[in-house]
Amino acid sequence: MRILVLGAGAVGGFLAGAFHEKGHDVSVLARGPHLAAIKSGGLRVRRPDGHVSTCAVTATDTPGDLEPQDLIVTTVKAPALAEVLSSCKHLLQRGTPVIAAMNGVFWWYGSGFKVGGQTPECARLDPGGTLADLVPVDQAVSMVIHSTNQVVEPGLIENRSARNRFVIGAATAAGADRIRAMLPSLQTDTARFELEEDLRRPMWHKLLRNLSTAPASVLTGGMAYEVLNDPDAQPIARALFLEGAAVAQAHGFAGLGDDVDSVFAPGSGARQKPSMSQDVDLGRPMEIDTMLRIVQDFARQAGVPTPTLDVVVGLVILRARLVGGYPPAGG
Numbered sequence: 001m002r003i004l005v006l007g008a009g010a011v012g013g014f015l016a017g018a019f020h021e022k023g024h025d026v027s028v029l030a031r032g033p034h035l036a037a038i039k040s041g042g043l044r045v046r047r048p049d050g051h052v053s054t055c056a057v058t059a060t061d062t063p064g065d066l067e068p069q070d071l072i073v074t075t076v077k078a079p080a081l082a083e084v085l086s087s088c089k090h091l092l093q094r095g096t097p098v099i100a101a102m103n104g105v106f107w108w109y110g111s112g113f114k115v116g117g118q119t120p121e122c123a124r125l126d127p128g129g130t131l132a133d134l135v136p137v138d139q140a141v142s143m144v145i146h147s148t149n150q151v152v153e154p155g156l157i158e159n160r161s162a163r164n165r166f167v168i169g170a171a172t173a174a175g176a177d178r179i180r181a182m183l184p185s186l187q188t189d190t191a192r193f194e195l196e197e198d199l200r201r202p203m204w205h206k207l208l209r210n211l212s213t214a215p216a217s218v219l220t221g222g223m224a225y226e227v228l229n230d231p232d233a234q235p236i237a238r239a240l241f242l243e244g245a246a247v248a249q250a251h252g253f254a255g256l257g258d259d260v261d262s263v264f265a266p267g268s269g270a271r272q273k274p275s276m277s278q279d280v281d282l283g284r285p286m287e288i289d290t291m292l293r294i295v296q297d298f299a300r301q302a303g304v305p306t307p308t309l310d311v312v313v314g315l316v317i318l319r320a321r322l323v324g325g326y327p328p329a330g331g
């Protein structure tokens with residue numbers, strides 16, 4: 001298949017490497033020194049055992065030049081999604097599935113979904129409806145990522161997970177059928193792909209884990225395991241997890257808070273900063289709307305109190321504004 005990965009950073013670089021390993025014709029969108037390094041020396045992926053694969057992918061910063069694709073996977077951060085997809089409109093018009101691989105609530109979450117007989121208000125996920133205009137609903141797909149990666153130097157991705165699992169869901173049954181047909185050709189020994197009929201539950205499962213680490217790390221600079229294990233920070237992280245679980249329950253996804261003790265078991269958590277916290281260090285646009293504010297929106301609509309989240313989100317937004325990672329107040 002011809003596969004285009006839009007934003008071959010940490011996760012996208014790993015995925016592009018996995019698709020290349022399976023023999024697909026892979027193109028990636030990248031920019032700056034990372035693009036230059038991929039063009040000159042290939043895309044390199046280092047596995048936890050130290051093995052480095054070098055993948056000869058086509059790299060470009062002008063997707064307008066690319067031929068039609070069989071599959072498009074976006075791996076940019078949420079604030080860049082509409083802009084990046086707008087830059088390759090011509091590739092979106094042939095029924096090609098567009099998988100948005102991302103943390104947080106996926107942009108088509110409200111499509112065909114009702115809470116108490118009403119579609120939840122999701123305007124924050126797709127301001128102005130740009131994504132809905134660009135991606136026909138049968139092509140709308142998302143992916144929940146269980147894989148830890150970082151770009152450690154231009155052209156080099158460090159993969160820190162022994163097992164890398166990607167859970168995919170489509171907005172419609174027709175979209176799911178197309179993905180189902182492709183799945184066998186994507187599987188590798190190190191990257192496993194699963195299709196879920198309703199991606200919302202796996203999405204919440206992952207988001208609760210992000211809620212318990214990312215905001216506190218943004219505010220303190222701590223790594224995930226420090227946030228989860230510090231006796232004074234842990235109650236805050238735990239409250240964020242449980243408030244998120246209560247919102248998920250209001251949306252019909254019960255029981256997600258039951259494994260709270262295993263999430264906070266001694267020694268748990270990655271020895272790295274969550275990606276939202278890395279964004280602070282790099283002054284990059286942060287995924288606050290799709291990972292935090294949307295949870296507050298859903299909570300308010302469902303009448304679920306989120307006192308800890310409400311305090312923390314205000315502080316995270318200020319922190320983000322101070323590094324240029326979130327629009328100015330009133331902007």
Ligand SMILES: NC(=O)C1=CN([C@@H]2O[C@H](COP(=O)(O)OP(=O)(O)OC[C@H]3O[C@@H](n4cnc5c(N)ncnc54)[C@H](OP(=O)(O)O)[C@@H]3O)[C@@H](O)[C@H]2O)C=CC1
Pocket residue numbers: 006007008009010011012029030031032034061075076077078080083084101102103145146147148149150151275276287
């Ligand atoms: N990293 C991880 O381990 C995990 C990440 N996630 C989620 O995965 C998603 C992707 O995150 P991650 O891979 O870490 O992000 P990265 O920032 O590493 O990757 C995004 C890439 O897209 C590039 N990009 C953005 N806009 C453009 C553009 N207009 N043209 C060309 N290139 C562009 C960025 O370039 P530049 O650097 O120049 O901005 C960067 O290389 C996020 O939703 C994140 O929350 C989920 C689980 C784990």
Ligand SMILES: CC(C)(CO)C(=O)C(=O)O
Pocket residue numbers: 103147148149210213224270273274275276
């Ligand atoms: C890899 C993981 C789980 C670490 O918190 C993550 O999702 C992130 O960094 O955003």
